Amino acid sequence: MLKYQQIAAAIEQYINDQDLKQGDKLPVLEQLMSQYGVSKSTVTKALELLERRGVIFQLRGSGIFVRRHNRPGYMSLFSTQGFKSNLGDRVLTSDVLDVSITKPSEDVARNLGIDVSNDVYRVERVRYVDGEVFCYEESYYVKAIVPYLNREIVADSIFDYVQSALGITIGFSDMYMQVGRLNETEAGYLGLKMDDPTLRIETIFHLTNGKPFDYSRITYHYEHSQFVVQANGPYM
């Protein structure tokens, strides 16, 4: 683990241990430098990381402060999208409906940047948070990149598996969101009625080299899903 990542983790833990609130002041740069025995740029890089993740904000001429948001019950949009597996204390479980190898449809192939003749794994799940239906998910993995999946792996975190067992690291992802109405099948899985509102998110996950390896469509239970996004900016 890199120095700046360790320092970021240490500072985040310090915030949690001390149960610091929004606006509480952290030690100044110079102290962090000597405390961790690293150069200014390394501390700065750790702080940038925390800033991007919404943990702190920095104010030139003044100091480094804790940032929080005040809505328990809202999940970070990114925590549900393969990044931080951390959902706080909540327990995530899945019913696996399907794991199979097939040929992709035109649409799926286009999103994965492959030809329809290539094999893909199709995974279909209903996911629960603390026992409540959370979403219905249909996702496709390029078999050339993810050569093996089974129901057991898929019941757990697929991303943990591809990362630890296959050494695959995710580079970046594109999420497409829109609101619509449930069809009959989706309503059945979610325990809702047809035509009820829903949030749909399609995500294309890319490897670090830019190649798509996973295309996923998630249909959320509108009553059990609310998200928070902490943004920084403007960027320029």
Added chain:
Amino acid sequence: MLKYQQIAAAIEQYINDQDLKQGDKLPVLEQLMSQYGVSKSTVTKALELLERRGVIFQLRGSGIFVRRHNRPGYMSLFSTQGFKSNLGDRVLTSDVLDVSITKPSEDVARNLGIDVSNDVYRVERVRYVDGEVFCYEESYYVKAIVPYLNREIVADSIFDYVQSALGITIGFSDMYMQVGRLNETEAGYLGLKMDDPTLRIETIFHLTNGKPFDYSRITYHYEHSQFVVQANGPYM
């Protein structure tokens, strides 16, 4: 304007001018250094900026590549949330329904971190993209920070005004999203029916010093709003 921002802007313009596609390779670091006459870290910082914004991705040992997404018609979630005023070629207009000074409700006061005895500006608008109803917005500005607003300012971009006229710079924001059903009033403004699905986003905008100055509730027209979010990660 800072060097690394200038370089970021120049590189982005170069990508657009050359109409580069996803995966196209950019000049290597060393060339960018000499081309712009700056040190390695400055180029790196410019590239980080572009990477965070989903414009490029960098692959160690290989190069710097253009990143794009392939869904015309999807707006960046952040472009509609006060950050980049750039919506591409689309024209954004507003009907101003209300601009007035009032006392905040309990709820609004809590979100703005002020007491209910403080004055706020209330702004109510219906917003259009290329003439199509896009969203209904109700927002509150802390009068102690934004001392003056009128219908003319509000018909345009409020953020441009507070930034250029008042010298206020936004630091960060917390967005809370959920899906629900329209009530009768909202349905009227959006030209939809009561109980139609909708995406609701509440956003709290903070100054660079962490103080909230704007709390806004937006109700989107579900057929005219679809968003893209380009994420990088995992962060740690």
Added chain:
DNA sequence: CAGTGGTCTAGACCACATG
């Protein structure tokens, strides 16, 4: 004006991707 974070440099060394 003192204190604090932000920018920028020059350079050493490291880790990864690709042929």
Added chain:
DNA sequence: ATGTGGTCTAGACCACTGT
């Protein structure tokens, strides 16, 4: 093996906040 981006350092100087 080569070339490429990533980390880290030490230090100069700048820009902002708050007293």
